[in-house]
Amino acid sequence: MFISAAFMLIIPALASAEDLMIWNFRNQMPKPAGVAQLTQAKITPEGLHIRTEQDGFVFWDKKPIEIDAEVISIRARAARPVEAMILWQDWNATGSDLLQMFIKIPASESIQSTDIDLSSYSQWNWTTERFAIGFPAGTEVIIEEISFRRFAITEKIVDAWKSFWTFDEFRPYSINFLWGPQIATNAVGRAKMFEELPPSSSSAAWIFYGVAIIAAIVAVAMRYLTKDATSGRRNGLVLFGTTVIVLWILFDLRMGLELLSYAKTDVQTYAIKEADDQELRTHGTFYAIADKILPYIQQYDKFALFTLPDSPFFANLRYMAYPSVIVREGDDTTGVPLYVVIEREDIKVNEAGHLVKGDTILSPPGKIMGKVSDFTFLFLVD
């Protein structure tokens, strides 16, 4: 009864601990304390309009952030993507040295929100005397609103629990390591958990070890504090052993479900899809394209491949096409009858029928025989 009553009192108190502070520039609040090197930083009815031909920043002074914010959300619109940064003073900062964190404002015709999770960044200092946003040369952006959020402890616990059960995806590195369960204390951190490598969130293994250590301490305490030492030792051992077993099975369950989620995604995005719609992990629609072009490639003893340097096409097509032998871009293409061009905006067919990159002729005259898109096609030498 007493416990229930206590919960009834505590939970609303904890829940109400969430704070939100909004800078709404459409309402002209708050005005920046100043700008440095920016061509323009003007408050308009649409928001704070930034335009600059050189690197610069806009700043607010006198401890402008009033809450212990963990997440900053910037609602903005930009014609081109902006590699901006937020800047602040360190906890022990003296002078004008500022810490910085890069953020990406995407290109969009409408207002988009860019969320920044600062909860796992120990150097984040909400009490900073000066807070600034830096922009590179060429920026044109309208910032409608900046919000600062602090989360209630109950929300943090819920998000930590959800983040524990949030899985990574099958990626090329998954054969070498699996990040395992991570703990993020807000929804923004959770959503971005496996986007950054290494994840900025904390490993849940810390919690496992913490629980095991507490169990060990309690077990030792039971051994020495219980009147009946034999019974205390026995109960302590059972407690510790059971804790380790439960933790192991919980960890196994968490990781097992992650591997099953990889399989589920593979089935949903690849195995049961029609050939044209198949996508696999980090390779996207590669296999759908490969299925279309392989029958042509395999008609010839060798083929030249022109693709982007980081693309998975070289290794995959080399393997898939064999015994048709691949020739790399830059290698001797004499006598190669077929050219495979994949996602290369810089390679075209000139008027004389040659494959060209700028002014460089890449092939003898020929013609496009199979076109997947403007930048992905097969080129057969006459």
Add this chain to the structure above:
Amino acid sequence: MLFLILPLGLILPTLNGWLMLSLLERNKKVLFRTERWVMGCVAGLTFTMLVTFAATALAGFPLNFTCFLSVQLLCLIIFGIAWVVLPKIPSQHPLPAPSSTLPRWAKIVVGILAVWVAVKLLVTGITFLLLVPTYLDDTLDNWNLRAKVYYFDEALTLAMPGEDPLTSPLGVSSYPPTVPLAKTWLSTIARQWDDRLINSIHIVWYLGAVFLVFFALRRKLSLGWSLTGTYILTSLPLYLMHGTNAYADAFVSIHVFLAASMLYAAITADDAARRMSFFRIGAFMAALLTFTKNEGLIVYLPPMLLILCVSLVLLVKQRKLSAKQAIEVVLWYAGLIAVIALPWLVFKWTNGLTFGNAKPITSLGFSWQENVLQAIAVNTFFEGNWLFLFPVLFGLLIWRWRYAFGGAAVLSAFFLIVYLGQGVLFLFTALSHEALMQTGYARGLVQLTPMVVLLATLLLSEGAKPFVRAFNELAGKQKKAIDELRS
């Protein structure tokens, strides 16, 4: 129809493996009946691929179905004749370690965990190996590519397509060709190249490791502890990834495990005849290590031979082995290693292939490498790769040091020499990027995993004795209380 090719392709290698193991055991059977078949499948496949390699590389036969089949049949005839002709004294199969019947609650737990393990294995194995195309880098650039090149060229081509013919052989072709050859063998039976077929072989090696760990534990421990160790192995996420994807490290791991566990079984055997049987099988497994990956020859074989020598001296001193028997063991190891390693080493030297991990070991330098220690700690303790295997193992090595460096000293010493040796390479040489990028370091642990699970379970069974006793006492007390209440 295509999936019948896999069992079909394993029949002859398994029969050959079974015959070889039976011949090595001679008149003292030391392997369990099922264990011999499983081990025969693993070792027979590796050995017959070695003979096929020798037939092609050294005798010049084309690498086609006729060559593969001829080697299998020739081995079968030779080993079959030897098995029939050599005198046999009837010998009973060994008995597993004594074990009490599992209580009902334990059976329920085992049942639930078995279903969970089966679901994980079936879903991931079928999806990753059969339903999606070949995806991972080393599979595309090495294991499957080489197999496909061998299959279409009907030769041990060293230069990979799209690479410089002069420098290409120094890369992936410096790895022993066992895994690619096994895939080529299956493809020659199927008379076509099919990724699903050639990837499916990897699940055989994973299952082999699971069963063989169970049998190795069962030789020493009760059914409950053997199942516990088997569950530990199947619960390890990164090892499951390697079992259900077309990489070669689970394949290496089973050979490392067999060489180490046979040596351990020999040294801890309770009579001389059993000991000699285990030593002969151990010599065969140690020799096969040289034909798995380059690590087999440079990383695993030297410490194994060092431990063997020390153990033989101690066994002779303790009068558990005669000097004559010790010399016989040395001759078995030396002879089998020479016969099995020689064809591959000769081939390497004559073709100028490298001896490092696809890089010459002489080019690595020696100086302290920043951040490696942290990367190692994160991979080992704070990611999802191994659950708590390594904290538990290191804890038990300290807590039960007397047993770890007494009864289980062979396994502990082997693990520590290899682990610390690799650690030195990562911490002080240009191989550091293998730890920083979490590539080579994690693979090294994958290769040790079944052996580590064997060691950890042995230590756990020792360390958990007070816990088990306490648990049984508590359970007994509660049962008594319930009975009293009922009455």
